[in-house]
Each structure stands twice: as structure tokens, then as C-alpha cells.
Amino acid sequence: MTATFERGLNALREQIDAPVASFFSSCVSCGLCAEACIFYRETEDPKYTPINKVEPMRKLWKREYTLFGRLGKYLGLAPQITDEELTEWETLVYDSCTMCGRCTMVCPVGNDITMMIRKMREGMSASGHGPVELMGAAVRHTDGTSPMGDLTKALLKRVEQASAVTGIEIEVDKPGVDYMLMLSSHEIASGEEMIASVAKIMDKAGKTWTISTEGFEATNVGIQLGNKDVAANLVSRIVNAAEKLGVKTVISPECGHAYQAIRWEGPNLIGREYPFEVRHIIEVLEQFRAEGKLKTNGKDDSRITFHDPCQVVRRGGVCKEPRNLLNMVASDFVETDDAGTMNWCCSGGGGVGANQRANDIQAKAFNMKKRQFEKVNPEKVVTMCAFCHSTLEDQLEANDMDEIEVLGLTEMMAEYLEE
Structure with missing residues (x-):
């Protein structure tokens, strides 16, 4: 057993809390989660059933946290999880699940299967399993300012372009404003359109806003990869930048997992509440409307x-x-x-x-x-x-x-x- 695999197994054990145990105990194997999954529906392959994607974690729970499992382990009858098994399940956990949450919505006993897959990814990434693209993006973001590396110069260029297009002065790192806008690297890479659009809307609404060069990237690869340490670090950057500027509201941009990371999971990841609000850009526009x-x-x-x-x-x-x-x-x-x-x-x-x-x-x-x-x-x-x-x-x-x-x-x- 390698040190990396043992680290992953320990990470998987840490994810087996009371909710996970209750999920495994209450699953009635009805198959509704399969019918809710696009990967199962479009392939009709049973291996893509959502609950099957967390099978290694269920096996670990049964072996180490149930009476019969412990007895079987003592007698040498309970099957062990192997690194080969995690390698096999890696493609199910990362390639055939978008963590869309549809399976969770239809579960008749209320199991949050999506969150269990997220927990499964925690064990996977800790044991060295995961798509090379996500692992590389996590390193680039940790070392730089985005999954694409350091996009600070690109951001400032986009701000300059947006100001030229709209005729509106856009100030970065401005303290005491109403809103701090985050952006995804996709939006920065594709052009100045998003920044220009927000500038025009904020100008019409009479609101003050800024972008922080110390915390502008909304994308959180840690959430996708299943690495809470990376995820917490990336959330902390945004929180520290917002606190430094003293803004009232942080705007999550048009990015799904960014919204989940900063609004719903962020306080738990960093272990404290925010002194500001977090809202999706569309929530802000709806308020203006x-x-x-x-x-x-x-x-x-x-x-x-x-x-x-x-x-x-x-x-x-x-x-x-x-x-x-x-x-x-x-x-x-x-x-x-x-x-x-x-x-x-x-x-x-x-x-x-x-x-x-x-x-x-x-x-x-x-x-x-x-x-x-x-x-x-x-x-x-x-x-x-x-x-x-x-x-x-x-x-x-x-x-x-x-x-x-x-x-x-x-x-x-x-x-x-x-x-």
C-alpha cells in the first residue's frame, strides 16, 4: 500500500460522517437516480447509475462502520478497497458526473447523492486520482491568479478596453464601493463584453463597483477536483480582497460552480461568516429591475x-x-x-x-x-x-x-x- 493511496483512503474515511452513513443506510435501490442522470439515460449502462459512482465509499463504510462489516473484517471476509479499484472508478466519478444535482432532487429518501460524489472526489484527489487537466488547473490557480495562470495583465487590458467601448471610467481596487465584481477566466479570455455590460448597467443604476486585482477569479477548481484545501484557499482570496476594500456585496459572475463555491460552500470552507453579501449577477440585476x-x-x-x-x-x-x-x-x-x-x-x-x-x-x-x-x-x-x-x-x-x-x-x- 503506497503512502499516496493510504492518504486517499484516510481522506475518504474523513468524508464518512453522519449524513453519509444515513444515506447509505437509507438507500432503497429504487433506481430513480439513474433515470435522472443524463449519462445513464443516454447510454443505458448500469455503471453510470449515480449511486454506483460512490460504491468504493459505501464499501469502506460497510467494512469499517457497520456491525456486520466489522465482523467480516475481523474474520477476513470483508473485501478491501484497492488502488486499482479507485483507478477504475475515477472515470465514473470525474468523466460521467457533472454534479448537476438532478439525482439528488428525485431521491425518495432525500439522499444528497451529488454531495456524496463530491466527497468521493475528495478521496480520489488525495490518492492521486483525477483528470490531469483539473489537477494542472489547480496548480496554476494556486500559484497564479486563475486556472489559466496569472491573468492580472489580461484583466487590466480588458478593463481598459471596456472603458474605451463604453466611455465609462472603471476603477480597479477601489475601496468603499457597493459591489465587487468577480469574473471567470472564460469571461476574461473571451473579451471585454462582460465587464463593459456590467459597467453600463451599474452606471444606469447609479451604483458604485470595482474589481479587485487581488481576488477577481471566480472559478474554483478545488470544488471540481474535490480538494477542500485548494477550494478554501481560493475562497479566502476573494474574502480577503472584499474585506480589504470594505465592499457591501460580492457579485458572483455567470459561472455555476463559482456561485456554489463562494456563496454556499465558502463560509464552511474557511470556517467563518462573511461580513458582506454574495449574490449572483442575475440576482443583482433582478433587484435593480x-x-x-x-x-x-x-x-x-x-x-x-x-x-x-x-x-x-x-x-x-x-x-x-x-x-x-x-x-x-x-x-x-x-x-x-x-x-x-x-x-x-x-x-x-x-x-x-x-x-x-x-x-x-x-x-x-x-x-x-x-x-x-x-x-x-x-x-x-x-x-x-x-x-x-x-x-x-x-x-x-x-x-x-x-x-x-x-x-x-x-x-x-x-x-x-x-x-
């Missing part, structure tokens, strides 16, 4: 549908807000089947889209979204997650459906701002 500070003029006449990002809508509760906004700027808005909290994943979340090894299984999983879109035949798809945005564009192109344009909701709202 409700207060009469977000006024638009004109509408897009294209046939438009909306893709619900799993971590923001299903696991974050931001469901009505994007629809309130979209109805302001779209005259032909149509919903897909299963829209809202039970919508189907884009197929790329949870690190799957960043994992080249998962390309084939992801392509199969996307067929569910493909059929959703084919049924409503949209000209445009709007979403509020940068990774969903890029995944949808890539998969639509791969399926010869790239005549469908993919848009970000924040940028769309900025486009129709009242002059």
Missing part, C-alpha cells in the same frame, strides 16, 4: 429559449429571476421541456468539459439537450453561466446546429438598456 433601476427599450424578436445552469438554478435557487429579466427583452420566449429546477445539464459542468478524456461520453450526454432544443426550434439560446455558454456553443457546432446563437443574459440586458 424590481427597484426600477433597470429599464430597457425594445425587444429581440428572435425565437429564444433559456438554458438553466444546474448550480445556479437547481442547486442555487435562482430560477424566477432570469425569466423576469428575459421577458423584458425577448418577445418570443419559449421554454423547453423540463425547464427550471429539473432542466437537463449542458453536459460539461463539474469539470467534465475541461477533461479531454471525457469527450466521447460528454458528446453522448449532450443528446438530451439536443432533443430539448430540437423540440422548440430556437434561433437563440440564452444562459447565465460562462461555462454552459461555451459548452453549448461547442456541442451545437459538433452537432451541426451552430445556426443557433448562444447568448449571455447579462450582456443581453446591457444591449437593451434604455438610452
Whole structure:
């Protein structure tokens, strides 16, 4: 037994708390979680059943924390977990699960299967198992300012470009403002559009805001990889930057796992409450709308549908807000089947889209979204997650459906701002 494997096994043991034990004890093997999973539905392979993806952890629980398991262990009858087994399960845990949370929603006994898979990833990463792309991104982000390395110069360039486009002065590292905006590396790499859109909206709403050069990257690879130490370090950067500037609210950008990491898991990761609020950008825009500070003029006449990002809508509760906004700027808005909290994943979340090894299984999983879109035949798809945005564009192109344009909701709202 290698030291790395033993470290991973210990990490897995640490994840087996009272909720996990109750989950394993109460699972009735009904199979509903399988029907809720895009990977099982599109392959019909039993190994992709969500509860099966945590089987090594269930085996460890049974062997070491149940009466009959301990007796079997004493008699030499209880099977041990091996490094080979973790190697085999690695592709199930990372390649065929986006941690979308749909399986959790349908579990009749309330098991949070998604969180159990997250815990399973903690043991995997500690034992040296995980996609090389995610492990490399974790190192780059820890050593730099983003999963792509040090993007500080790129950020400042985007701010300069956004100021030139909008004619609005955008100040970085400005203390005492209302809002501190975070960005995903996708948004920084793709252009100045998101920063320019926020600048225009904040200017119209009469709000003060800034971007911190010490904590601007929202993406949290630690959450996707399953490394709470990395995740806590990345959250701490944002919290320290916000506290240093004394801002009232931190804005999570159009990024699903970033929202989960900073809003819902962050305080637990760093062990304390925040002295500021955390809100998704769409929550902020909805507040502006409700207060009469977000006024638009004109509408897009294209046939438009909306893709619900799993971590923001299903696991974050931001469901009505994007629809309130979209109805302001779209005259032909149509919903897909299963829209809202039970919508189907884009197929790329949870690190799957960043994992080249998962390309084939992801392509199969996307067929569910493909059929959703084919049924409503949209000209445009709007979403509020940068990774969903890029995944949808890539998969639509791969399926010869790239005549469908993919848009970000924040940028769309900025486009129709009242002059």
C-alpha cells in the first residue's frame, strides 16, 4: 500500500460522517437516480447509475462502520478497497458526473447523492486520482491568479478596453464601493463584453463597483477536483480582497460552480461568516429591475429559449429571476421541456468539459439537450453561466446546429438598456 493511496483512503474515511452513513443506510435501490442522470439515460449502462459512482465509499463504510462489516473484517471476509479499484472508478466519478444535482432532487429518501460524489472526489484527489487537466488547473490557480495562470495583465487590458467601448471610467481596487465584481477566466479570455455590460448597467443604476486585482477569479477548481484545501484557499482570496476594500456585496459572475463555491460552500470552507453579501449577477440585476433601476427599450424578436445552469438554478435557487429579466427583452420566449429546477445539464459542468478524456461520453450526454432544443426550434439560446455558454456553443457546432446563437443574459440586458 503506497503512502499516496493510504492518504486517499484516510481522506475518504474523513468524508464518512453522519449524513453519509444515513444515506447509505437509507438507500432503497429504487433506481430513480439513474433515470435522472443524463449519462445513464443516454447510454443505458448500469455503471453510470449515480449511486454506483460512490460504491468504493459505501464499501469502506460497510467494512469499517457497520456491525456486520466489522465482523467480516475481523474474520477476513470483508473485501478491501484497492488502488486499482479507485483507478477504475475515477472515470465514473470525474468523466460521467457533472454534479448537476438532478439525482439528488428525485431521491425518495432525500439522499444528497451529488454531495456524496463530491466527497468521493475528495478521496480520489488525495490518492492521486483525477483528470490531469483539473489537477494542472489547480496548480496554476494556486500559484497564479486563475486556472489559466496569472491573468492580472489580461484583466487590466480588458478593463481598459471596456472603458474605451463604453466611455465609462472603471476603477480597479477601489475601496468603499457597493459591489465587487468577480469574473471567470472564460469571461476574461473571451473579451471585454462582460465587464463593459456590467459597467453600463451599474452606471444606469447609479451604483458604485470595482474589481479587485487581488481576488477577481471566480472559478474554483478545488470544488471540481474535490480538494477542500485548494477550494478554501481560493475562497479566502476573494474574502480577503472584499474585506480589504470594505465592499457591501460580492457579485458572483455567470459561472455555476463559482456561485456554489463562494456563496454556499465558502463560509464552511474557511470556517467563518462573511461580513458582506454574495449574490449572483442575475440576482443583482433582478433587484435593480424590481427597484426600477433597470429599464430597457425594445425587444429581440428572435425565437429564444433559456438554458438553466444546474448550480445556479437547481442547486442555487435562482430560477424566477432570469425569466423576469428575459421577458423584458425577448418577445418570443419559449421554454423547453423540463425547464427550471429539473432542466437537463449542458453536459460539461463539474469539470467534465475541461477533461479531454471525457469527450466521447460528454458528446453522448449532450443528446438530451439536443432533443430539448430540437423540440422548440430556437434561433437563440440564452444562459447565465460562462461555462454552459461555451459548452453549448461547442456541442451545437459538433452537432451541426451552430445556426443557433448562444447568448449571455447579462450582456443581453446591457444591449437593451434604455438610452
